[in-house]
Amino acid sequence: xxxxxxxxxxxxxxxxxxxxxxxxxxxxxxxxxxxxxxxxxxxxxxxxxxxxxxxxxxxxxxxxxxxxxxxxxxxxxxxxxxxxxxxxxxxxxxxxxxxxxxxxxxxxxxxxxxxxxxxxxxxxxxxxxxxxxxxxxxxxxxxxxxxxxxxxxxxxxxxxxxxxxxxxxxxxxxxxxxxxxxxxxxxxxxxxxxxxxxxxxxxxxxxxxxxxxxxxxxxxxxxxxxxxxxxxxxxxxxxxxxxxxxxxxxxxxxxxxxxxxxxxxxxxxxxxxxxxxxxxxxxxxxxxxxxxxxxxxxxxxxxxxxxxxxxxxxxxxxx
Numbered sequence: 482x483x484x485x486x487x488x489x490x491x492x493x494x495x496x497x498x499x500x501x502x503x504x505x506x507x508x509x510x511x512x513x514x515x516x517x518x519x520x521x522x523x524x525x526x527x528x529x530x531x532x533x534x535x536x537x538x539x540x541x542x543x544x545x546x547x548x549x550x551x552x553x554x555x556x557x558x559x560x561x562x563x564x565x566x567x568x569x570x571x572x573x574x575x576x577x578x579x580x581x582x583x584x585x586x587x588x589x590x591x592x593x594x595x596x597x598x599x600x601x602x603x604x605x606x607x608x609x610x611x612x613x614x615x616x617x618x619x620x621x622x623x624x625x626x627x628x629x630x631x632x633x634x635x636x637x638x639x640x641x642x643x644x645x646x647x648x649x650x651x652x653x654x655x656x657x658x659x660x661x662x663x664x665x666x667x668x669x670x671x672x673x674x675x676x677x678x679x680x681x682x683x684x685x686x687x688x689x690x691x692x693x694x695x696x697x698x699x700x701x702x703x704x705x706x707x708x709x710x711x712x713x714x715x716x717x718x719x720x721x722x723x724x725x726x727x728x729x730x731x732x733x734x735x736x737x738x739x740x741x742x743x744x745x746x747x748x749x750x751x752x753x754x755x756x757x758x759x760x761x762x763x764x765x766x767x768x769x770x771x772x773x774x775x776x777x778x779x780x781x782x783x784x785x786x787x788x789x790x791x792x793x794x795x796x797x798x799x800x
Contacts, residue, residue, distance in 0.1 A: 522546030544655025682708025689744020747772025
Protein backbone atom coordinates (compact mmCIF):
# COMPACT_ATOMS: atom_id res chain seq x y z
CA UNK A 482 0.00 0.00 0.00
CA UNK A 483 1.06 3.60 -0.56
CA UNK A 484 -0.18 7.19 -0.44
CA UNK A 485 -0.25 8.85 -3.85
CA UNK A 486 -0.22 12.57 -4.62
CA UNK A 487 -1.54 13.90 -7.94
CA UNK A 488 0.76 16.62 -9.27
CA UNK A 489 -0.54 19.76 -10.93
CA UNK A 490 1.58 22.31 -12.74
CA UNK A 491 1.73 26.07 -12.25
CA UNK A 492 4.03 28.45 -14.07
CA UNK A 493 7.43 26.82 -14.46
CA UNK A 494 6.91 24.46 -11.53
CA UNK A 495 4.21 22.70 -9.53
CA UNK A 496 1.36 24.10 -7.46
CA UNK A 497 2.33 24.78 -3.88
CA UNK A 498 -0.56 22.49 -2.95
CA UNK A 499 1.28 19.54 -4.49
CA UNK A 500 4.18 20.10 -2.11
CA UNK A 501 1.79 20.56 0.83
CA UNK A 502 0.14 17.22 0.10
CA UNK A 503 3.47 15.43 -0.27
CA UNK A 504 4.51 16.74 3.16
CA UNK A 505 1.24 15.72 4.82
CA UNK A 506 1.35 12.31 3.17
CA UNK A 507 4.72 11.72 4.81
CA UNK A 508 3.28 12.74 8.19
CA UNK A 509 0.38 10.27 8.07
CA UNK A 510 2.11 7.42 6.25
CA UNK A 511 2.38 4.19 8.19
CA UNK A 512 5.77 2.72 8.97
CA UNK A 513 7.45 1.76 5.72
CA UNK A 514 4.58 3.07 3.60
CA UNK A 515 5.89 4.96 0.54
CA UNK A 516 4.65 8.30 -0.75
CA UNK A 517 4.31 8.34 -4.54
CA UNK A 518 3.76 11.35 -6.82
CA UNK A 519 1.89 10.92 -10.10
CA UNK A 520 3.05 13.44 -12.73
CA UNK A 521 0.88 13.48 -15.83
CA UNK A 522 1.29 15.52 -19.01
CA UNK A 523 2.87 18.93 -18.43
CA UNK A 524 3.89 17.90 -14.90
CA UNK A 525 6.36 15.34 -16.25
CA UNK A 526 9.09 17.91 -16.90
CA UNK A 527 8.56 19.59 -13.51
CA UNK A 528 8.53 16.59 -11.21
CA UNK A 529 12.08 17.42 -10.13
CA UNK A 530 10.49 19.85 -7.68
CA UNK A 531 9.57 16.78 -5.61
CA UNK A 532 13.08 15.32 -5.39
CA UNK A 533 13.66 14.38 -1.78
CA UNK A 534 9.99 14.91 -0.86
CA UNK A 535 8.56 11.59 -2.08
CA UNK A 536 9.83 8.04 -2.37
CA UNK A 537 8.83 7.60 -6.00
CA UNK A 538 7.66 9.70 -8.95
CA UNK A 539 5.62 8.07 -11.71
CA UNK A 540 5.76 10.10 -14.92
CA UNK A 541 3.07 9.51 -17.56
CA UNK A 542 3.50 11.12 -20.99
CA UNK A 543 1.81 10.86 -24.38
CA UNK A 544 -1.82 10.05 -25.06
CA UNK A 545 -2.80 13.66 -25.82
CA UNK A 546 -2.13 14.81 -22.23
CA UNK A 547 -0.64 18.18 -23.23
CA UNK A 548 -2.30 20.62 -23.17
CA UNK A 549 -4.62 19.45 -20.42
CA UNK A 550 -7.82 17.79 -21.53
CA UNK A 551 -10.11 15.84 -19.22
CA UNK A 552 -10.71 12.63 -21.18
CA UNK A 553 -7.03 11.70 -21.68
CA UNK A 554 -6.23 12.67 -18.09
CA UNK A 555 -9.04 10.52 -16.68
CA UNK A 556 -7.93 7.53 -18.74
CA UNK A 557 -4.25 7.90 -17.83
CA UNK A 558 -4.77 8.49 -14.09
CA UNK A 559 -7.36 5.72 -13.73
CA UNK A 560 -5.12 3.20 -15.51
CA UNK A 561 -2.15 3.88 -13.24
CA UNK A 562 -4.16 3.90 -10.02
CA UNK A 563 -6.06 0.72 -10.91
CA UNK A 564 -2.76 -1.10 -11.21
CA UNK A 565 -1.21 0.46 -8.10
CA UNK A 566 -4.20 0.12 -5.72
CA UNK A 567 -3.00 2.85 -3.30
CA UNK A 568 -4.43 3.40 0.15
CA UNK A 569 -5.01 7.12 -0.41
CA UNK A 570 -4.87 9.44 -3.41
CA UNK A 571 -4.50 13.14 -2.57
CA UNK A 572 -5.49 15.97 -4.92
CA UNK A 573 -5.27 19.75 -4.71
CA UNK A 574 -8.77 21.24 -4.72
CA UNK A 575 -9.46 23.22 -7.88
CA UNK A 576 -10.96 23.13 -11.34
CA UNK A 577 -8.86 20.20 -12.53
CA UNK A 578 -9.58 18.05 -9.49
CA UNK A 579 -13.30 18.72 -9.79
CA UNK A 580 -13.21 17.77 -13.46
CA UNK A 581 -11.06 14.66 -13.19
CA UNK A 582 -11.35 13.15 -9.70
CA UNK A 583 -15.08 12.24 -9.73
CA UNK A 584 -14.70 10.49 -13.08
CA UNK A 585 -11.66 8.54 -11.91
CA UNK A 586 -13.54 7.54 -8.75
CA UNK A 587 -16.50 6.36 -10.83
CA UNK A 588 -14.28 4.27 -13.10
CA UNK A 589 -12.51 2.60 -10.20
CA UNK A 590 -15.50 2.35 -7.88
CA UNK A 591 -13.61 4.12 -5.09
CA UNK A 592 -15.06 6.72 -2.67
CA UNK A 593 -14.12 10.37 -3.16
CA UNK A 594 -14.20 13.36 -0.80
CA UNK A 595 -13.92 16.95 -2.06
CA UNK A 596 -13.11 20.23 -0.30
CA UNK A 597 -11.33 18.59 2.63
CA UNK A 598 -9.44 20.66 5.20
CA UNK A 599 -7.38 18.22 7.26
CA UNK A 600 -5.95 14.70 7.10
CA UNK A 601 -5.02 12.59 10.10
CA UNK A 602 -3.90 9.03 10.70
CA UNK A 603 -6.57 6.95 12.45
CA UNK A 604 -7.09 3.38 13.57
CA UNK A 605 -7.63 1.27 10.50
CA UNK A 606 -6.60 3.97 8.03
CA UNK A 607 -7.10 7.73 7.96
CA UNK A 608 -9.75 10.37 8.45
CA UNK A 609 -10.40 13.74 6.82
CA UNK A 610 -12.19 16.90 7.94
CA UNK A 611 -14.70 18.56 5.63
CA UNK A 612 -17.33 21.31 5.92
CA UNK A 613 -21.02 20.36 5.92
CA UNK A 614 -24.34 22.22 6.10
CA UNK A 615 -23.05 25.03 3.92
CA UNK A 616 -19.94 25.50 6.04
CA UNK A 617 -21.89 25.90 9.29
CA UNK A 618 -20.36 22.74 10.75
CA UNK A 619 -17.45 20.36 10.17
CA UNK A 620 -17.40 16.60 9.96
CA UNK A 621 -14.65 14.02 10.36
CA UNK A 622 -14.96 11.27 7.75
CA UNK A 623 -13.27 7.93 8.37
CA UNK A 624 -11.75 6.46 5.21
CA UNK A 625 -10.94 3.05 6.64
CA UNK A 626 -8.40 0.95 4.79
CA UNK A 627 -10.01 0.87 1.34
CA UNK A 628 -8.61 3.07 -1.50
CA UNK A 629 -10.06 6.58 -1.43
CA UNK A 630 -9.55 9.83 -3.34
CA UNK A 631 -9.55 13.12 -1.44
CA UNK A 632 -9.20 16.72 -2.69
CA UNK A 633 -7.88 19.30 -0.20
CA UNK A 634 -8.14 23.07 -0.13
CA UNK A 635 -4.87 24.86 -0.86
CA UNK A 636 -2.96 26.12 2.21
CA UNK A 637 -4.36 23.32 4.37
CA UNK A 638 -0.92 21.96 5.28
CA UNK A 639 2.61 23.18 5.91
CA UNK A 640 4.85 22.15 2.99
CA UNK A 641 7.83 22.15 5.42
CA UNK A 642 11.49 21.67 4.45
CA UNK A 643 12.01 18.89 1.93
CA UNK A 644 12.73 15.50 3.47
CA UNK A 645 15.98 13.81 2.55
CA UNK A 646 14.40 10.92 0.62
CA UNK A 647 15.95 8.92 -2.17
CA UNK A 648 13.41 9.66 -4.92
CA UNK A 649 13.09 6.98 -7.61
CA UNK A 650 11.64 7.90 -11.01
CA UNK A 651 9.50 5.63 -13.17
CA UNK A 652 8.40 6.59 -16.70
CA UNK A 653 5.30 5.33 -18.51
CA UNK A 654 3.46 6.07 -21.73
CA UNK A 655 -0.26 6.72 -21.79
CA UNK A 656 -2.48 4.91 -24.25
CA UNK A 657 -3.98 7.14 -26.96
CA UNK A 658 -7.36 8.45 -25.87
CA UNK A 659 -9.93 10.20 -28.02
CA UNK A 660 -11.04 13.47 -26.49
CA UNK A 661 -14.78 14.13 -26.74
CA UNK A 662 -14.26 17.87 -26.17
CA UNK A 663 -12.88 20.08 -28.91
CA UNK A 664 -11.08 23.12 -27.49
CA UNK A 665 -11.60 26.17 -29.67
CA UNK A 666 -9.47 28.65 -27.76
CA UNK A 667 -7.29 28.90 -24.66
CA UNK A 668 -6.92 32.23 -22.86
CA UNK A 669 -4.21 32.67 -20.25
CA UNK A 670 -5.03 34.50 -17.05
CA UNK A 671 -2.98 37.15 -15.29
CA UNK A 672 0.42 35.56 -14.80
CA UNK A 673 1.82 38.48 -12.83
CA UNK A 674 -0.07 37.84 -9.59
CA UNK A 675 -0.13 34.78 -7.35
CA UNK A 676 -3.21 32.57 -8.03
CA UNK A 677 -6.13 33.38 -5.75
CA UNK A 678 -6.56 29.89 -4.28
CA UNK A 679 -2.81 29.50 -3.63
CA UNK A 680 -2.21 32.94 -2.12
CA UNK A 681 -0.98 33.33 1.45
CA UNK A 682 -2.55 36.81 1.49
CA UNK A 683 -5.90 37.75 -0.07
CA UNK A 684 -7.38 41.26 -0.19
CA UNK A 685 -11.10 41.11 -1.01
CA UNK A 686 -13.80 43.73 -1.52
CA UNK A 687 -17.52 44.04 -1.94
CA UNK A 688 -20.22 46.51 -2.98
CA UNK A 689 -19.15 48.74 -0.08
CA UNK A 690 -16.35 49.98 -2.35
CA UNK A 691 -19.14 51.87 -4.19
CA UNK A 692 -17.58 51.89 -7.68
CA UNK A 693 -15.65 49.56 -9.98
CA UNK A 694 -12.79 52.05 -10.15
CA UNK A 695 -12.22 51.62 -6.42
CA UNK A 696 -11.20 47.99 -6.92
CA UNK A 697 -7.79 49.50 -7.67
CA UNK A 698 -7.49 50.05 -3.91
CA UNK A 699 -7.65 46.28 -3.41
CA UNK A 700 -4.95 45.76 -6.03
CA UNK A 701 -2.71 48.36 -4.44
CA UNK A 702 -2.87 46.74 -1.00
CA UNK A 703 -2.50 43.25 -2.49
CA UNK A 704 0.63 44.37 -4.34
CA UNK A 705 2.06 45.84 -1.14
CA UNK A 706 1.42 42.57 0.72
CA UNK A 707 2.44 40.28 -2.15
CA UNK A 708 -1.03 38.77 -2.30
CA UNK A 709 -4.02 38.21 -4.55
CA UNK A 710 -7.30 40.08 -5.07
CA UNK A 711 -10.75 38.63 -4.47
CA UNK A 712 -14.28 40.02 -4.66
CA UNK A 713 -17.77 39.17 -3.46
CA UNK A 714 -20.55 37.85 -5.66
CA UNK A 715 -22.27 41.25 -5.56
CA UNK A 716 -19.25 42.80 -7.25
CA UNK A 717 -19.28 40.16 -9.99
CA UNK A 718 -23.05 40.49 -10.45
CA UNK A 719 -22.60 44.24 -10.85
CA UNK A 720 -20.12 43.63 -13.66
CA UNK A 721 -17.22 45.23 -11.81
CA UNK A 722 -14.97 42.16 -11.84
CA UNK A 723 -14.57 38.75 -13.46
CA UNK A 724 -16.03 35.64 -11.85
CA UNK A 725 -12.51 34.14 -11.80
CA UNK A 726 -11.68 36.15 -8.65
CA UNK A 727 -15.00 35.69 -6.85
CA UNK A 728 -14.72 34.27 -3.33
CA UNK A 729 -17.69 32.35 -1.96
CA UNK A 730 -20.03 29.42 -2.43
CA UNK A 731 -20.35 29.90 -6.18
CA UNK A 732 -16.78 31.13 -6.58
CA UNK A 733 -13.34 30.24 -5.23
CA UNK A 734 -12.56 28.83 -1.81
CA UNK A 735 -9.46 30.34 -0.19
CA UNK A 736 -7.50 29.51 2.97
CA UNK A 737 -4.83 32.22 3.21
CA UNK A 738 -2.72 33.10 6.22
CA UNK A 739 -4.18 36.63 6.02
CA UNK A 740 -7.57 37.65 4.59
CA UNK A 741 -8.31 41.38 4.41
CA UNK A 742 -11.93 42.02 3.48
CA UNK A 743 -13.38 45.47 2.85
CA UNK A 744 -16.94 46.53 2.13
CA UNK A 745 -18.38 43.00 2.43
CA UNK A 746 -21.34 42.50 4.76
CA UNK A 747 -20.48 38.89 5.58
CA UNK A 748 -23.38 36.91 4.12
CA UNK A 749 -22.93 33.14 4.37
CA UNK A 750 -22.49 32.92 0.60
CA UNK A 751 -19.19 34.79 0.96
CA UNK A 752 -17.98 33.42 4.28
CA UNK A 753 -18.27 29.84 3.01
CA UNK A 754 -15.36 30.66 0.71
CA UNK A 755 -13.01 32.12 3.34
CA UNK A 756 -13.97 30.69 6.72
CA UNK A 757 -10.73 28.72 7.04
CA UNK A 758 -8.48 31.78 6.65
CA UNK A 759 -5.97 31.89 9.50
CA UNK A 760 -6.30 35.63 10.29
CA UNK A 761 -9.18 37.83 9.08
CA UNK A 762 -9.11 41.63 9.05
CA UNK A 763 -12.53 43.15 8.28
CA UNK A 764 -13.25 46.74 7.27
CA UNK A 765 -16.86 47.96 7.24
CA UNK A 766 -18.76 51.12 8.11
CA UNK A 767 -21.46 49.09 9.89
CA UNK A 768 -20.28 47.95 13.36
CA UNK A 769 -23.00 45.28 13.33
CA UNK A 770 -22.01 43.76 9.99
CA UNK A 771 -21.94 39.91 10.18
CA UNK A 772 -18.40 39.85 8.76
CA UNK A 773 -17.07 41.00 12.14
CA UNK A 774 -18.16 37.66 13.63
CA UNK A 775 -15.51 36.01 11.46
CA UNK A 776 -12.84 38.65 11.99
CA UNK A 777 -9.81 38.50 14.26
CA UNK A 778 -9.39 42.25 13.80
CA UNK A 779 -12.10 44.71 12.83
CA UNK A 780 -11.94 48.27 11.56
CA UNK A 781 -15.16 50.30 11.63
CA UNK A 782 -14.55 52.84 8.93
CA UNK A 783 -14.75 53.77 5.27
CA UNK A 784 -12.80 51.28 3.16
CA UNK A 785 -11.99 54.04 0.67
CA UNK A 786 -9.94 55.71 3.38
CA UNK A 787 -8.69 52.66 5.30
CA UNK A 788 -7.34 50.68 2.33
CA UNK A 789 -4.96 53.42 1.08
CA UNK A 790 -3.77 54.02 4.65
CA UNK A 791 -3.05 50.31 5.11
CA UNK A 792 -1.15 50.12 1.80
CA UNK A 793 0.95 53.16 2.75
CA UNK A 794 1.70 51.68 6.19
CA UNK A 795 2.75 48.33 4.70
CA UNK A 796 5.08 50.01 2.23
CA UNK A 797 6.53 52.19 5.00
CA UNK A 798 7.41 49.05 6.96
CA UNK A 799 9.32 47.74 3.98
CA UNK A 800 11.51 50.82 3.57
